[in-house]
Amino acid sequence: xxxxxxxxxxxxxxxxxxxxxxxxxxxxxxxxxxxxxxxxxxxxxxxxxxxxxxxxxxxxxxxxxxxxxxxxxxxxxxxxxxxxxxxxxxxxxxxxxxxxxxxxxxxxxxxxxxxxxxxxxxxxxxxxxxxxxxxxxxxxxxxxxxxxxxxxxxxxxxxxxxxxxxxxxxxxxxxxxxxxxxxxxxxxxxxxxxxxxxxxxxxxxxxxxxxxxxxxxxxxxxxxxxxxxxxxxxxxxxxxxxxxxxxxxxxxxxxxxxxxxxxxxxxxxxxxxxxxxxxxxxxxxxxxxxxxxxxxxxxxxxxx
Numbered sequence: 001x002x003x004x005x006x007x008x009x010x011x012x013x014x015x016x017x018x019x020x021x022x023x024x025x026x027x028x029x030x031x032x033x034x035x036x037x038x039x040x041x042x043x044x045x046x047x048x049x050x051x052x053x054x055x056x057x058x059x060x061x062x063x064x065x066x067x068x069x070x071x072x073x074x075x076x077x078x079x080x081x082x083x084x085x086x087x088x089x090x091x092x093x094x095x096x097x098x099x100x101x102x103x104x105x106x107x108x109x110x111x112x113x114x115x116x117x118x119x120x121x122x123x124x125x126x127x128x129x130x131x132x133x134x135x136x137x138x139x140x141x142x143x144x145x146x147x148x149x150x151x152x153x154x155x156x157x158x159x160x161x162x163x164x165x166x167x168x169x170x171x172x173x174x175x176x177x178x179x180x181x182x183x184x185x186x187x188x189x190x191x192x193x194x195x196x197x198x199x200x201x202x203x204x205x206x207x208x209x210x211x212x213x214x215x216x217x218x219x220x221x222x223x224x225x226x227x228x229x230x231x232x233x234x235x236x237x238x239x240x241x242x243x244x245x246x247x248x249x250x251x252x253x254x255x256x257x258x259x260x261x262x263x264x265x266x267x268x269x270x271x272x273x274x275x276x277x278x279x280x281x282x283x284x285x286x287x288x289x290x291x292x293x294x295x296x297x298x299x300x301x302x303x304x
Contacts, residue, residue, distance in 0.1 A: 013065030021196035084134035089141030108155035113267020159192035183232035183254035188224035
C-alpha cells in the first residue's frame with residue numbers, strides 16, 4: 001500500500017514571529033514546511049510568486065509576510081502598501097491559478113477602535129493609519145483574487161522570538177527602575193505560538209475537507225488569546241512574571257496615550273471577538289496570561 005504523500009506547506013514571511021512558529025510546528029500537523037523570507041521570495045513580484053509555486057508545488061500557502069512597522073508606515077506608505085495591500089492579491093491570484101488555498105494574516109488595526117465591545121468579523125472597517133489601511137486593502141485584494149482563502153485577524157502578537165512588546169519590556173526592565181506605559185488602549189495579547197497552531201489547524205482542515213469532497217472553510221475569522229487588558233496591565237503582568245523567575249523587573253506607571261505621541265494613531269479598543277472561530281471550528285483560545293507564562297518560561301527559564 002502506498003504511503004500518503006506528506007502535504008507541502010509554503011510559508012511566506014518565515015523569518016517573522018508567526019512564520020517562525022509555523023515552520024517549527026508544521027510537522028506536528030502533518031505538513032512538510034517550506035519557508036521563504038523576503039530575500040528569498042519577493043511577494044510583490046507576480047513572476048517570482050508563480051515560479052515559486054511551480055517549483056515548490058505546495059498544497060497550501062500561508063502568508064505570514066507583512067510590513068508591521070506601524071509608525072514607519074506613516075512615512076513610507078508606498079512600501080507598506082506594496083507588501084500589505086498589493087502582495088496578498090498577487091499571492092491569492094497565483095494560488096487560484098494553481099488551485100490551492102491561501103491563508104492570510106490580518107490585524108485589529110483595520111478597525112478604528114471606537115466600539116465599546118470586542119470587534120466582530122462583520123463590523124465595518126475604518127482604519128486610522130497607513131498600516132491599518134494597507135492591511136484592509138490587502139484583505140479586499142485577496143477576496144477579489146480567489147474565493148479559496150482564509151483571513152485570520154489577530155492582534156498584539158508576542159513570542160520568544162523577533163521584536164515584540166514582551167521582549168521590549170524585559171529589555172527595558174534590565175536598564176531602568178521605572179517604565180511608563182499607556183493605560184487607555186485596550187486589546188487582547190496573542191501568542192505567535194497559538195496563532196500558528198490555529199493556522200495549521202485551519203490549513204489541515206481545509207485540505208481534509210477538499211479531499212473528502214466537502215466545501216473547505218472560506219472567509220474571515222478572528223483569533224486572540226482570551227481576555228482583554230491594557231498595555232499598562234500587560235506590562236505589569238510581564239514584570240510580575242519576570243520577578244517570579246528571578247529576572248530583572250521594573251515598576252510600571254500608567255500614562256495616557258496623549259503623553260506618548262506616535263506618528264500613527266492607535267485604536268482605543270482593538271479587542272477582537274473570537275466567538276465565530278469557536279462556533280465554526282471548536283477552537284477555544286486560552287487566556288493571554290497563560291500564553292504569557294509559556295513565553296516567559298521559554299525566555300527566562302534556562303532549562304525550559
